[in-house]
Amino acid sequence: MTQRTGTDGAGTAAAAVDEESPADRRDAAAIGARVLRLRRERGLTQRKLAEPAYTAAYVSTLEAGRVKPSEPALRHLAERLGVTYDELATGRPAHLATELRLALTEAHGVLAAGDTADAAGRFADCLDRARRHGLTAVQPAALLGLGECALESGRLDLAREHFEEAERLQAGEPLPRRAAAVRGRAVAHLLAGELRYACYLLETAIDRLNESGLHDPDALLLLYSAAIGPYMDMGAHARAAQAAELALALAPGATDPALVAGMHRSVARTLIAEGRTAEADVSLAKAQELYQGLRLSADLAKCHWMRGYVHAQAGELERAESELRTARAMLASRQAALFTDQVEVELADVLRRRGRTDEAGELLGSLLGRIGPERGAVHAAGAHRLLGLIAEDRGDAEAAEEHYVNALSLLERAGAAGDLADLCRLLGDLLRRTGRVEAALDVYRTGLGHRAAPGTTTLGPAPAAPPLGAGGSRAARRA
Known part of the structure; x- marks a missing residue:
């Protein structure tokens, strides 16, 4: 030759x-x-x-x-x-992409089992190997995993960085592929108390999905479900209810059971706000069953958390305390510090209502050093509100006023109109009882302004509803 x-x-x-x-x-x-x-x-x-x-x-x-x-x-x-x-x-080893995808699946399993630190290490290793060998298709999934780990540990700035990088790498991908990164960024901003921006991110993505004709049920379900939380915190209850209705209509077409479980958990918030606690408990039971089947312990913990809130709303305080303590233990075992602190605010409320004010006050005082304007602002405001109520019960009007004012500042900064009106009532009543009638009237007027049209001064038009066909939801037909 x-x-x-x-x-x-x-x-x-x-x-x-x-x-x-x-x-x-x-x-x-x-x-x-x-x-x-x-x-x-x-x-x-x-x-x-x-x-x-x-x-x-x-x-x-x-x-x-x-x-x-x-x-x-x-x-x-x-x-x-x-x-x-x-x-x-x-120089790329054969079958590396397959190996990395398997490693990512294992990392998600470790995260679901509760070992956030181990999961973060696994995601970081996958990301490093994908970068070294130029596997750009694998990198966004590793970054999303790292973002979720950072959310769990309360490192919100780091979480945003990971989600933003994932979205940059997916810039050329169809929008449904970028939905998880958008949702992650929105949740990080929500937990940091930036409610308006969280809504903006989610609504913009929903509108672009619907305008482009990319009516992906999983992506839309993820985004509509994620929007319910910031809507509720901002007091935009009608918009939250509409998002919940659209999410329920999208659920039959979804392929990911974890998304459906998350939808049920989010929808329960709107049912609680409407006083439909029995229906909320049913919705949470569905979510809990799905999470148990999927062995997603973090999400299961959040179901216990919300069921505790449901029982508290119904006046079933013993059951509420049991559920909240279960949630706190599960989240603490995962080193999910921020979520653990937020559960403790709810638990302190139940303890106060059960007459254990000293225990509630100690719990709230210790966690206020860990959450605040940049980290869990809405729950930090809730802690100050509860401490104000405890101070009032003890006859310490000065301390109560200080806590209410701190809570008001946090809620105004976050734009959480849903809680502002109630807090203005508490502070106004306190000022009136201490003889400062003009100051009380100013605070009442502020509260009425937030109560009159919750959310409408801070949110633009609601995102368009997706075409759901003849069997679509009432909300979709109204939109």
Whole structure:
């Protein structure tokens, strides 16, 4: 057989490399180094590797990085070395993408089981390997996992960074593929007390999905469910109810049971606000059953948390305390510090209502050092509100006023109109009882302003409803 010459021959290698770009020269050096390493590992001479199609001199020139091999030459060398063409050309191990996707699945399982630190380490390892080998398709999934771990541990700035990077990497992907990153960013802003911006992110994504015709049920269900929380905190109860109705209509078309469970948990908030506590408990029971089947312990803990709130609303304080303590223990075992603190605010309310004000006050005092304007603002305001009530019960009007004012500042900063009106009533009543009638009237007027049209001064038009067909929801037909 005639051995190949031309640009695959040693005689013209120098001329060929002179014509190559700097990137080609870097590729040639990297490929040459890989060929040299693999040849030595397999105990082959240059002649044995080259035969029968090429010369030993050509292999020597290639290993020196002085020529970038052609595709036929690479395929020949890969076959002789017992590796894939892609592995030799790029240095990327065979089946790496499959291995990384399996590793990501395992990392999600570890996160679901409650070991956030181990899960974060696994996601970080997957991200590092994907970056080193240029697997851009795998990197967003690893970043989303890291973002979820950061949310669990209350590191909100880090969570936003991970979600933003994931979204940047997916900039060329269809919008449904970017929905998880958008939702993650919105949740991070919500937990930081930036309710308006959380709503903006979610509503913008929903509108773009509907305008583009990309009516992906999973993506829309994820976004509508995520919007319910900030709507409720802002006092936009009608908009939250509409989002809940649309989410319920989308659920039958969803393919991810975890999304459906999350939807039931979110919808329960709107039912609680409407006084439909029995229906809320049914919705949470559905979510809990799905989470148990999926072994998603963090989400299961949040179901216990919300069921505790439902029982508290219904006046079943003993059951409420039991559910909240279960939620707190589950979240604490996961080192989910921010969520644990938020559950403790709800637990303190139940303890106060059960007459255990000292225990409630100690719990609230300790957690206020950990949450505040940049981290759990709405729940920090709730803690100050409860401490104000406890101070009033003890006859300490000055301390009560200080706590109410702190709570008011936090809620105004967050835009949480849903709680502002109630707090203004408490503060106004206190001011009136202490003889400051004009100041009380000003506070009442502020509260009435928030009660009159909750959410309408801070939110734009509601996002359009997706086309759900003839069997769609009433909200979809009204939109």
